[in-house]
Amino acid sequence: MPALPVEKPSARGTGMAGTRGEPASSGEVAERTSPAKRRRSAVRSAGAKDSARAGADHATAQAAELPVRGDEERWTETELAEVRTRLDGEIKALRAEILAAETQIAEGDTSDGAGDDQADTGAKTYAREHEMALAHNSRDLLAQSERAIARMDAGTYGICESCGKPIGKARLQAFPRATLCVPCKTREERR
Template sequence: MVADTAAVLPVREGEDRWTARELAEVRATLIEESAALEAEIAAAASQIAEGDGADGAGDDQADTGAKTYEREHELALTYNARDLLNQAERAVQRIDAGTYGICESCAKPVGKARLQAFPRATLCVSCKQREERR
């Protein structure tokens, strides 16, 4: 399946076509990354749940503030990990569907080199720059 997909994936002018091996490596990397992120999210959720059990009785304002800051920081890291997990899973789905490497904004090739460096990319460099300027 990966071999068939690799043959039809778009590339930018001057880039070599995807090989089945290259695409399989990218897919395997994304799956490994997803598993690691799932473990990280589970560990963070467990840690956050443990923190919820503390009643905080007898804490002064500084202790309460520090605990609140730490909890918000852990939540932010968990949200970021979930976002990365969603991106990785979506990239695998795009590989499987044969739409990997097509810019979601302009429908031009994202670029093989860009995808090898950042396999979760869904926008070409031009569209990503435009998005960041907004």
Template sequence: MTAPAEAATLPVREGEDRWTERELAEVRSELATEIVALREEIAAAATQIAAGDATDGAGDDLTDAGAKTYEREHEMALVNNARDLLAQNERAIERMDAGTYGVCESCGRPIGKGRLQAFPRATLCVTCKQREERR
């Protein structure tokens, strides 16, 4: 593993102040805290889903069976969303360490320090994100 990039070397948009070590540490800490919470959420949900699988539903009428199926699918969707957020957070920290944090993955220009402080998982600048959402 390489040493983390220095904050001052990370890209910023024209007119923005360079990242300070403190600012970058705050963003990294926020991401790391969220990673821990997401891992706990995923583990708890997986346990709950597994416990639900243990009950076979024998004797349930169609309404009960349908409700259980809907609830299970909803729980699985929440787990998948948490896994996606976990991957995005881990990827943001990897990009910090690689010195590519703040580089738009579409156009290669700086994302913007303000955007990253508000949404640390951002991988696209505002212009590219707007373009993506219009598609």
């Protein structure tokens, strides 16, 4: 069954101008809203600007407070923003990849396998298990990326979860999902 098109509200207003999903012009939205609603909207918009400024100030303070090793310079707001943007991009890509893999797994081979020999059945099973393993790995990477963003927000980004020392700015720029410093990761891999 074909999917029905979904109309998305525009950023400028909740109304839709036509049936094809074009956003309503600001004049059309203004005509349909009362003066009281427009005042409340203006107040919310001013509050959003204030919170955006506060968020930028918080990001600057947050970047300066992140731990670094003694031989490294402090994080700048730009460097932290680049890492966050990279993680956000990876999160979006991983979500799309997971959705595609789950769809492919769900659709799978709809034949009942009648007439297949053992080699065909084994090949289909192997392919399906391989797809499931790839989807599982993508889910793990997604969880790690989301956790890295949460650690940024909490102010614990860059602290080794094993020893509590700084992970290292260069390591985090190369591998932003890192939760262990190089010595602790080396010890973990030796086990």
